[in-house]
Amino acid sequence: MRVLIVEPVAESGDWHYASLMGGALAECGIDVSLATLFPKTPVSALCPVPIYPIGPLPDELRWSRFVSLKRAAYHVRKMWGLRRLIIMLRPDIVHLQKPLGAADFVYLRYIRRLAPRLVYTVHSPLPSRLGPVSLARLRRMDLILVHDAATQRQLIEAGIPASKVRRILHGNYIHLCHPRDLPPADARRSLGLHPEARVILFFGSIEWRKGLDRLIEAFAMVSQDFDDVYLAISGYPNEDFATYRAHIERLGIRDRVVVNLQWVPCSEMQRYFHAATMVVLPYRRISQSGVLQLAYAYERPLVVTDSGGIAEAVLEDGTGLVARDSQPAGIAAAIRELLSDPERAALMGRRGRMLAETKYAWSRIASDVVSFYHSICNSDTAVHA
Template sequence: MKVAMLGSYPPLRGISSYCFELATSIAGSDCEVEFLSFKQMYPAFLYPGRDLKDDDTFPSCHDPHLHVKRKMAWYNPLGWISEGLTTNASILHAQWWSLPLAPAYLCLCCLFKIRRKPIVFTVHNVMPHERSPWFYHLSRLLFSMGDHFIVHSSRNRKQLVDFYGISPDAISQIPHGPLDFQVNPDADREKIRTGLGFKPAHKVVLLFGAIRPYKGVDTAVKAFARLRTRIPSARLLIVGKLWQSWAPYEELIAHCGIPDRVKTRLGYIPSAEVHRYFCAADLVILPYHHFDSQSGVGGTAVSFRKPLIVSKVGGLPDLVLDTGAIIPPMDSEALSEAIARCLENSARLLKMANDADRVAQTLSWTTIAKRTIKVYEKQIAKSRHRSALIPTGNAR
């Protein structure tokens, strides 16, 4: 079986970490994967800071069953048409998450439908993180061509049914796996912590990922203000690329009187450097205001076997086993208390780290690949059955 997978692949950014793990896992299962990536995915003016540099620090993959093509560009429809007409894959697996990709995706999906090849969508964002009617309407148009849909959470499944009218039978819930390739087993934790400016006694709480309004940076800062006297050694480490102005957060940190308790690294973090921040952390928090799916950052925390506190939104609670580590969204008091319970109890931290290990075992990419391949096989069989029912020109 040969699969055409559409999405972003290293050295592009986007969701390349996820696509790398999924494509290599499926290829490792002796399934031929032709990955249709881009040489230029977005126009620069649509991206924060116009920073579209490739990340050349991703690991390489030399699996003979995986062939990566980087011929498409956002500005060249001829490239989209060429890929849609020339691939000899039996099925298209499209990773859907970003509105600017809609024209290319619509073109490729139309060509696959014309060629009577089934289409599977993994829907990473059923609804946009920020309000966008265009996202909804273009997603609906795309989904009308889909034969099956993969989502990461039960909430995503419900949204596909309620908002897009997709049959529950056409939806599979397959989790987002841990991003194991980012782990560096040889990293010197104490050296990394010292290099980041932390003392041995400091208890480091990490908030990692793109800084956007829904990520709950404000909730984290307010929670730390409550910890100022209770746990003087606690430090908040905020790491990620800005998608908005940092000024309001800087003002909030100053207003709360904790500029000495907060360290930041604002900017895109190359894949090869991600391990530094997770190695340095004693605890990882995801205090999201709202969220519908599973989190790549959460998957990374699980990969590093880090204790994790999450908001009760989307699929985030699936990443923890301790109900005390699940807090209401936008509740700085609850977050503060949850952090304190962890940092004041080393046995609890150890248990939560062991929980992360147990969660990681349930999210293995081998299992994810097998379940995904079963989806392919079922859709290809259905497509062949439908084709057999269509009379040929010689039918009487």
């Protein structure tokens, strides 16, 4: 069986996921290739797989006042690259990790003529009400993979046949967490903190749905009770960070907050996770989170809000606390609870690492995906163009 995994956006988290999934499928005997934008950041996967370009990263392009025209031309170039690749490789399955574009159901109709089966993994939270374009995309698929029960339920309620919607676990990120040789005290020093400081970590892209504003307010409450606790924020902002900076200033906690707004390569992640006492995911909307798997790999307990698959995982796994509500006071209470019981917090962290190596092993997840692949390839009920 030949499978082409397409990551058409090349965002770091989804690219990591696609690479690790591809390597695990190759270990299962699947003939896997990856397609993405170039240049790409190499990922140490379980098993090396060939990687093909479908176009350049958009940062390489110089947008002028003719932005719309250039964006359209760039998009056409990317879709032409994907078409050429499908014709060359002739995969049995094209497995999309992201939408191809706003109106990609049009492209999918054409791609179906080149590839017998289409699979789509839902990584981002869906809008509360699926519009006609989203539904048109989803109905083109032979198989939809999701990472949480809420998304699975939403798709079925929207009219997608239950037999087409399969839930899988989000695989571990252990392979990304190298090196791991930096002692916690040295990690804190590298952030300009006292070696005995306790650090609350927010890691990952910064946007409204990630709820950083809630965490900043919650931390201001916690900082009044613990004078050795600091907040570390590390992530690339997808919106203006000035609002968050002003919030930090207004709450009078500037001296207790460390901010890094640059993308962190895998080789540097240990500075933040080894410095951390806990990782907090104060998200408003989420399906599942790669940051949760990073926390597991680095043996750090979590505080999360009751949102999507992160709450499901933490409750089921016993790897942290779910805030009693999603407001700052509820998040602050959960943080205080973990700070007040370091032995319990350490046990949760160790349990996360153990589950990353077992429950969330890519070999188990890939085995499930392979069985789903076979089910649609052997089915006579493929979606017709």
